Each structure stands twice: as C-alpha cells, then as structure tokens.
Amino acid sequence: MYNKLHYISQGNTVEEQLHNIHKALDNGCDWIQMRFKNQNALAVFTLAEAVKIVCKEYLATFIINDNVHLVKQLDADGVHLGLSDMKVEEARLILGKTKIIGGTANTFEDVRQRTAENCDYIGLGPFQFTTTKQNLSPILGLEGYRLIIQQMKMKNIQIPIYAIGGITLENVEDLMENGIQGIAVSGLITQSENPSQLITQLNDKLYGTI
Numbered sequence: 433m434y435n436k437l438h439y440i441s442q443g444n445t446v447e448e449q450l451h452n453i454h455k456a457l458d459n460g461c462d463w464i465q466m467r468f469k470n471q472n473a474l475a476v477f478t479l480a481e482a483v484k485i486v487c488k489e490y491l492a493t494f495i496i497n498d499n500v501h502l503v504k505q506l507d508a509d510g511v512h513l514g515l516s517d518m519k520v521e522e523a524r525l526i527l528g529k530t531k532i533i534g535g536t537a538n539t540f541e542d543v544r545q546r547t548a549e550n551c552d553y554i555g556l557g558p559f560q561f562t563t564t565k566q567n568l569s570p571i572l573g574l575e576g577y578r579l580i581i582q583q584m585k586m587k588n589i590q591i592p593i594y595a596i597g598g599i600t601l602e603n604v605e606d607l608m609e610n611g612i613q614g615i616a617v618s619g620l621i622t623q624s625e626n627p628s629q630l631i632t633q634l635n636d637k638l639y640g641t642i
C-alpha cells in the first residue's frame with residue numbers, strides 16, 4: 433500500500449522548491465508531490481527533471497500535480513488531479529494502468545465519482561483552513577471525515593483516503609482513528625525548524641510505532 437505521509441511541495445522558484453523537497457527527503461519523507469503552480473512551462477519542466485532525479489536517488493515516489501503530459505514525458509510515478517483538472521479517464525488513457533492517479537474530493541459524492549473513475553487514491557479535504565491553497569472547498573473538520581468515511585463503509589467503498597489541508601502533528605491521531613490511509617501536508621514540513629523530529633513524529637503516529 434502507499435506511503436502514509438505525502439509532502440506537497442512549496443516554493444516560488446525552482447531553487448526554493450528543490451530546497452524544500454530536499455528538506456522533506458533528507459528527513460524521512462519518501463512520497464513527493466511536486467506542486468508548482470502559476471509558473472511558465474520551462475520552469476515547471478526544469479524543476480520536474482530535477483525532482484525526478486532526486487526522487488530516484490532517495491527511492492521516493494514522485495507525483496506531479498495537475499500535469500499529466502509531464503508525468504508521461506518524464507516517466508514520473510503518477511499525477512494528482514483535482515475536480516477541475518483533466519478527467520481521470522483521459523489521464524488513464526494517456527498514462528496507462530501502471531501510473532498512480534490521485535484525485536481530489538470534498539464530499540462523499542466526489543468520493544463516489546473518484547472511485548467510479550478508478551482513481552488509485554483520494555486527497556480528501558480541506559481538513560481545516562490553510563493559506564497554501566487558494567479558493568478552498570468547504571472545510572470538513574474531523575466530523576466531516578467521520579461522516580464521509582462512515583458513508584464509504586456503508587457503501588463498501590474501499591479506496592485509500594488521504595487527509596489534506598492545514599494538518600498539524602496534533603491532528604494525526606484523531607484523523608487516523610477515523611480510518612484514513614494517511615495525510616498530505618505542505619506548510620507543516622516546509623516551515624518546520626526541526627524537520628527530522630517532525631517527520632519522525634508524524635511517521636510514528638501514522639504507522640503506529642509509538
């Protein structure tokens with residue numbers, strides 16, 4: 433099954449992005465989603481080429497946000513698609529069955545749709561307010577996850593759910609108790625002054641090793 437901790441990369445330049453991705457990889461995160469929004473194609477390609485190399489060195493999973501053709505071009509491990517990005521069916525035709533396709537969900541209906549589209553995992557959120565992403569969907573909170581996962585169990589929908597949006601170390605146990613597969617975080621790792629301790633603590637809580 434997939435890693436329980438996903439780092440969603442941040443940074444306004446290629447250099448900043450690489451610095452932050454190295455910060456995650458060097459301290460124990462081995463699933464990177466490259467998220468480099470509102471940039472020119474050359475900068476995105478330049479970054480993706482470098483991240484592909486560094487993820488290979490670290491034996492980390494390399495997911496690219498939004499850009500299906502870049503996943504194909506660079507042979508990345510997969511793509512993450514939101515509700516307003518390329519349709520999952522179209523992405524699957526381009527990428528084939530071996531690539532990972534993740535999809536965003538904010539409601540149970542979204543979960544049903546993503547499942548019907550045969551996504552490999554779902555990023556369900558936002559858990560709480562965050563400034564990392566603009567135009568947030570309605571905030572779910574812990575009760576929101578509880579209700580959606582309860583509905584999934586009633587309908588026997590079994591697809592890995594990753595919580596995302598404003599997640600901190602203190603939220604992990606409560607989220608995991610609701611039956612999610614893992615978490616996707618951005619600012620928490622990017623801004624950490626002790627990423628080694630943070631990622632160790634996150635992994636301990638996610639894998640139940642404490």
Ligand SMILES: Cc1ncc(COP(=O)(O)OP(=O)(O)O)c(N)n1
Pocket residue numbers: 438440465467497498512513514515516517534535536537554555556565594596616
């Ligand atoms: C794991 C994960 N979950 C959700 C998202 C959000 O994707 P999307 O809705 O397409 O928004 P952008 O990230 O493209 O702004 C994600 N990236 N990863």
Ligand SMILES: Cc1ncsc1CCOP(=O)(O)O
Pocket residue numbers: 440557558561562563564565596597598599616617618619620
């Ligand atoms: C990409 C994305 N999608 C929903 S919230 C979010 C940003 C998550 O970043 P952070 O962990 O810093 O809140």
Ligand SMILES: [Mg+2]
Pocket residue numbers: 497498512513514517
């Ligand atoms: Mg997107």
